[in-house]
Amino acid sequence: MLMADALFSQVGGEIAEQRLITKRAKVLVGVSGGVDSIVLLHVLNALASANSWKLAVAHFNHRLRGRDSNSDERFVRRLADRLGLRCFVGEADVSALAKNAGESIEMAARKARHQFFADAAREWGCRRIALAHHSDDQIELFFIRLLRGAGIDGLTGMPAVSPSPADKRLSLVRPLLGISRTEIEAFAQRLKLKFREDSSNRDTRHLRNRVRHDLLPILRGNFQPGLDQVILRTLQQLGDEKELADQAAGFLSEKSIAFEELPAAAKRRIIHAQLIRKCETPSFKLIDALVDSNAPVVHSEGKALRRVGGELVEVESVSAFEDEPELVLTPMRAWQTRSLGSRTVRFRVQSGKMDKARKDPDEELFDFDRIGPNITLRHWRPGDRYRPIGMKQSKKLQDCFVNQKIPKTLRHQLLVATTAGGEIFWVEGLRIAEFVKLTSGTRGILRWQLEQL
Incomplete structure (x- = not known):
């Protein structure tokens, strides 16, 4: 015995x-x-x-x-x-x-x-x-x-x-x-x-x-007579490193860092954690699809998810936004003007530091290096989220509209500007996003003006 x-x-x-x-x-x-x-x-x-x-x-x-x-x-x-x-x-x-x-x-x-x-x-x-x-x-x-x-x-x-x-x-x-x-x-x-x-x-x-x-x-x-112990020891080490990676990703997600600028491993850990919270199976294919694009991705039971910056939101179907107009903007040093619906934006990029940038009353200034070379201009969509300057966490735009008492009939007309990865940095009528504010490290400035026709 x-x-x-x-x-x-x-x-x-x-x-x-x-x-x-x-x-x-x-x-x-x-x-x-x-x-x-x-x-x-x-x-x-x-x-x-x-x-x-x-x-x-x-x-x-x-x-x-x-x-x-x-x-x-x-x-x-x-x-x-x-x-x-x-x-x-x-x-x-x-x-x-x-x-x-x-x-x-x-x-x-x-x-x-x-x-x-x-x-x-x-x-x-x-x-x-x-x-x-x-x-x-x-x-x-x-x-x-x-x-x-x-x-x-x-x-x-x-x-x-x-x-x-x-x-x-x-x-x-x-x-x-x-x-x-x-x-x-x-x-x-x-x-x-x-x-x-x-x-x-x-x-x-x-x-x-x-x-x-x-x-x-x-x-x-x-090859390895002691294979079992080698693999079991490797599993333990991988588990320890996974725990560290999760903690590091959580720390980075709370900082004012654009999702697109995070290390690839941190992006995957952030998306993985959100899928677990939503009780979804975090398959390698699903995680990579959501990391690589902000387009809706079909997952279990025909539902769809899309990434907005570093946040996952559920959408009714992949085709929900296919017919909605959007523009891709590529800012340069010369002023450009583009229109969407009844709104027109003027924008250009300039070199300079924060302390030398003078802001006109009718414009916003952004750290262009945090945005990237391409911008998507579109209207508000249900599920959109962003982190307003001065706040520690992101908020649904719908909640922001309610707080600002913006009528429902006007919300779909409001413009939203995002990075190429889908992270919102500007919403018409609201504060700019935290991650694009000018800092002592700013070297490129995006000047942004809105005109209504």
């Missing part, structure tokens, strides 16, 4: 140290019937009394393996009954779900399974769902995401605690992340635990199985 005692102690220590499960908590344990989830259930059940935990079992039948899937379900039901635990069982035709959604079976299975877990957790009144992912899963996931292409978020692996993708109010906890598959199997053998074998785990048509059975043995045998 030495190994069993050691594993009980190791898992219990991880749970306590990371506060994965607090005293007197209710925990829904995801149990497929495989060795990993069976070991997780037995360990948590053994630790439950000392921690006053209340456990329940959740099993999802994916209906992918015919009689074997039904046998797995019966096995888990009987085990839960023998342990005196409530058992929640759900099922779905995952193949049909995948076909209808036009996605892989693995993705459809994951979505359906997490939705079932969330539904069962809410029904039972618990906020924690325990899953049996272990350190080998982390290593396999690292290579899967590396092969598919991933940023720092993907390569850091699974955290010990994360929100459920089906309900952000629920937490997924992974008490076995510090345990290897070899340790889990040895524990099951020593305690003579019965479990189900999933034949699909040997099917190398799936990328995970090719990584597990083909790639990793080659890497361990021919």
Whole structure:
């Protein structure tokens, strides 16, 4: 029983140290019937009394393996009954779900399974769902995401605690992340635990199985015998650096720096954080699309987002603004005049410092280097935001219009000027933006005048 005692102690220590499960908590344990989830259930059940935990079992039948899937379900039901635990069982035709959604079976299975877990957790009144992912899963996931292409978020692996993708109010906890598959199997053998074998785990048509059975043995045998520890150490380092990057991006986003002038990594971290807050999946493709352009980008369920400076706003559709007129201006040293609707703007660039710039009563002065060579002139759009000079945070233009008592009938006629990246620096009738104010470092000045026809 030495190994069993050691594993009980190791898992219990991880749970306590990371506060994965607090005293007197209710925990829904995801149990497929495989060795990993069976070991997780037995360990948590053994630790439950000392921690006053209340456990329940959740099993999802994916209906992918015919009689074997039904046998797995019966096995888990009987085990839960023998342990005196409530058992929640759900099922779905995952193949049909995948076909209808036009996605892989693995993705459809994951979505359906997490939705079932969330539904069962809410029904039972618990906020924690325990899953049996272990350190080998982390290593396999690292290579899967590396092969598919991933940023720092993907390569850091699974955290010990994360929100459920089906309900952000629920937490997924992974008490076995510090345990290897070899340790889990040895524990099951020593305690003579019965479990189900999933034949699909040997099917190398799936990328995970090719990584597990083909790639990793080659890497361990021919390149790095200590591969597992190397990768796990790399995951820890990447996690630490991700935390630093998030803090740095948050710090930069609060400064008076135009989004377009931020380092590429900071831009991605800022957009990533906003997608998480909006409960959207921060895919590499979506983040890059929003960083590179201020055009509307379609994401989940046909919704669209667009970036306004460094802020993400939701729009009704990609075509919502296609027919609205806008002008692209390229300021030079000579005065230029351009008209949009009933308004005309005059503008030019001059060299000079802030203390030598004299402002006429009917014009605004901007730091041209903060704007860039091209300007977009357009009308106000719902969702527009900017940070007025002297303020610490951005505001919706609609809120600014309400505060200024500008009638709704006039708002769509008001002009807005943005950088090439979509960051608003001037709004007709309002203060200029904070990031384009003249400073001691200003070397190029944009002179800007508005005329009404």
